Every structure is written in structure tokens, then in C-alpha cells.
Amino acid sequence: EPEVTQTPSHQVTQMGQEVILRCVPISNHLYFYWYRQILGQKVEFLVSFYNNEISEKSEIFDDQFSVERPDGSNFTLKIRSTKLEDSAMYFCASSDPVLTTDTQYFGPGTRLTVL
Amino acid sequence: AQKITQTQPGMFVQEKEAVTLDCTYDTSDQSYGLFWYKQPSSGEMIFLIYQGSYDEQNATEGRYSLNFQKARKSANLVISASQLGDSAMYFCAMRLSGSARQLTFGSGTQLTVLP
Numbered sequence: 001e002p003e004v005t006q007t008p009s010h011q012v013t014q015m016g017q018e019v020i021l022r023c024v025p026i027s028n029h030l031y032f033y034w035y036r037q038i039l040g041q042k043v044e045f046l047v048s049f050y051n052n053e054i055s056e057k058s059e060i061f062d063d064q065f066s067v068e069r070p071d072g073s074n075f076t077l078k079i080r081s082t083k084l085e086d087s088a089m090y091f092c093a094s095s096d097p098v099l100t101t102d103t104q105y106f107g108p109g110t111r112l113t114v115l
Numbered sequence: 116a117q118k119i120t121q122t123q124p125g126m127f128v129q130e131k132e133a134v135t136l137d138c139t140y141d142t143s144d145q146s147y148g149l150f151w152y153k154q155p156s157s158g159e160m161i162f163l164i165y166q167g168s169y170d171e172q173n174a175t176e177g178r179y180s181l182n183f184q185k186a187r188k189s190a191n192l193v194i195s196a197s198q199l200g201d202s203a204m205y206f207c208a209m210r211l212s213g214s215a216r217q218l219t220f221g222s223g224t225q226l227t228v229l230p
Binding site for chain 1: 148152157159160162206208215222
């Protein structure tokens with residue numbers, strides 16, 4: 001069964017450093033998403049991406065964040081200058097809008113720790 | 116703006132019994148989708164079940180069913196014949212139809228299945 005994959009599973013970085021989180025969405029899906037979950041809190045939407053551009057973004061997704069689809073399979077989230085409060089689990093998801101349910105399938109997450 | 120409320124931070128159930136996890140939502144839109152996800156201690160987000168706002172029948176997927184009461188704006192998850200592996204955090208989420216595809220999540224319910 002196709003699934004969303006994410007690398008790395010864990011990332012530890014120093015405050016102020018840049019990090020790139022990588023995702024491979026399900027191959028026939030057209031919409032891609034990033035969410036984050038701070039430890040013990042609810043899952044929060046960051047950004048959605050369709051047809052090589054941002055479709056929607058939340059207030060959290062400020063200028064330090066960017067997304068890119070560098071090739072036909074990868075989808076990346078870059079955080080330019082990490083802050084302590086960026087420590088969270090970051091989930092990538094993808095969906096096929098042709099389907100009635102348009103269900104978003106999530107990857108296993110990348111746990112980001114900013115020191 | 117839409118909102119999801121899960122009022123049960125934690126629930127306990129005896130193995131082989133059924134359990135209901137509550138979810139209420141608030142939206143002024145008529146067209147929306149409701150989702151339940153399971154998050155085991157390993158951290159991944161697993162899609163369980165979907166209910167569309169215009170679906171006349173309650174959704175079912177194996178041991179999972181959704182008790183959808185549109186007038187009350189509730190979408191409770193029912194797990195029948197609980198298993199030890201059902202112990203996890205459960206999130207209710209909503210997506211509006213149309214161009215806004217982001218999922219809005221509730222705060223989750225931690226379910227513990229007792230042997």
C-alpha cells in the first residue's frame with residue numbers, strides 16, 4: 001500500500017541553524033501539506049501546496065518557512081533560522097482531490113529538536 | 116472559523132468492550148468532511164474513518180463507526196471490541212469543502228485499553 005515517507009525521523013539542530021525536512025508524498029496525489037505538533041498539543045496546519053505553488057498557509061507559516069517541490073517526488077519544508085519554539089513533530093501529508101473523501105494521508109513525522 | 120472540540124482528555128475501556136470518543140464541531144458551512152485519526156505512542160498519524168456532511172449513512176470501517184448527528188454537530192467515534200493495540204491518542208478533524216483544504220484538529224483523546 002502506498003504511503004507517505006519522511007526523512008529524517010529525528011533532527012537535532014542548534015538555534016539559528018537552517019533545517020530542511022523532506023517528504024515523499026504518495027505518487028498519484030496532487031495536494032501536499034505540512035503540519036506540526038508541539039509536544040502534547042494539537043496538530044496545527046502550516047501550509048498546503050498544489051501545482052507547484054502554495055495554496056494556503058497559516059499564521060504560523062511566516063517568512064522563516066518555505067516549501068519546495070524540487071523534483072517529481074520530493075516535497076520539502078525549510079526553516080531558515082530555527083528558534084527554540086520550532087521544536088515539534090512535523091508531519092507531511094498528501095491527498096488526491098479527485099477522490100470524494102480527499103483524505104489526507106500522513107507520513108510518520110520528523111521530530112525536530114532545537115537546542 | 117471552524118472549531119473542533121474533544122472534551123475527553125483521557126478514556127479507559129476494558130478489552131473487548133466498546134468505547135465512544137466524543138467530538139463536536141462548529142462551522143457555518145453546509146459542506147464539510149469529518150475525519151478521525153489515531154496516533155499511537157510511536158507518533159505516526161493513521162487515518163481511520165471519514166464522514167461527509169451530506170452522507171446519510173453513518174460511516175463504518177471494520178471495528179470503527181462514526182455516530183454522526185448533524186443537528187447536534189457531533190461526530191463521535193465508536194470502537195467496538197476494543198483491543199490492547201487500540202491504546203493511542205485519537206484526533207477528530209474537519210475539513211471544509213472548496214478551496215480551503217486544511218484540516219482543523221481537536222485536542223485529542225488518550226484512550227487506554229485495559230486487559
